[in-house]
Amino acid sequence: MQTPEIKEGTEQYLWRRKTMNPGDKGVKRKGSDRQREKMSVIVMAGTEDARRIISRLSGMPWVEVTATATTEHGSDLAEKSGASRTVTGALDSDGLRELMADLDACILIDATHPFAAQATENALRACRETGTIYVRFERPEVIPDGVIRVGSFREAGEVASSLIGDGEVVMHLAGVSTLGDVLRSLEPERVAVRVLPSTSSIEKCLQLGVPASHIIAMQGRFSAEMNLAILQEYRAGAVITKESGETGGLPEKVEAASELGIPVILVERPEVNLEGEAVFGNINDLMDHVLKILRDMGQPGD
Secondary structure, three states: OOOOEEOOOOOOOEEEOOOOOHHHHOOOOEEOOOOOOOOEEEOOOOOOOHHHHHHHHHOOOOOOEEEEOOHHHHHHHHHOOOEEEEEEEOOOOHHHHHHHHHHHHOOOEEEEOOOOOOHHHHHHHHHHHHEEEEEEEOOOOOOOOOOOOEEEEEHHHHHOOOOOOOOOOEEEEEEOHHHHHHHHOOHHHHHEEEOOOOOHHHHHHHHHOOOOEEEEOOOOOOOOOHHHHHHOOEEEEEEEEOOOOOOOOOOHHHHHHHHHHHOOOEEEOOOOOOOEEEEEEOOOHHHHHHHHHHHHHOOOOO
């Protein structure tokens, strides 16, 4: 791997590229002529869905995959999945537009989390401004019975504060980025939070005042049995989670809470207008669509 280089967009992002042969860079296209040795595809990653897509694409010798992720951990996983390049950091539409130009990308696949609405809006804007083809993988929704549905994490915190009894805590199973809104209505010591085992996640929890003993640094997906044990250990009186689908482990969270009679407060997905866009809830269908586009553009050697 080459020495990391810091590129400048509206924010800094880390550019990491695997060692490649000189011929792998390809030739810039002119108009619709894509005479290059590899066709460049950007995958906005950070999810298990994205890693599966990257793995499928990277197995095609005429496709070069660049993955974007907001964290080093996400970039590492994307690289292990087969990405030729990774870009680490939150890219706004200007940063994405610059990246597309640098790579001469023909397709952007948005496989970000259902709650990464701003990232999706940035991608839509950048693709429309550059003429890059946008494809969205939208994780299928799962709405279990018996949950309390709310529209925001701030509302979730308000509801949870009215449900917990003496000595009980709210179990926050929705990541560190949403914790601040929840704590608007709850004292930090009344919350236990499960986050990724990264220094930045743990530090953020501590900065928000959550006691170290209430920070559960683990990476899932977790079984219902594991969730049940955690809820019991911390004496949870309510659970806050988000509609992250089956891949996000929502069914197992709800199953564990239901067995213990603990109410689940479910934050619904933010809405993004994807009318007219290619949106898929099945990776096989998405891959068929992407490969047809690439072949129609002219697979290298055609």
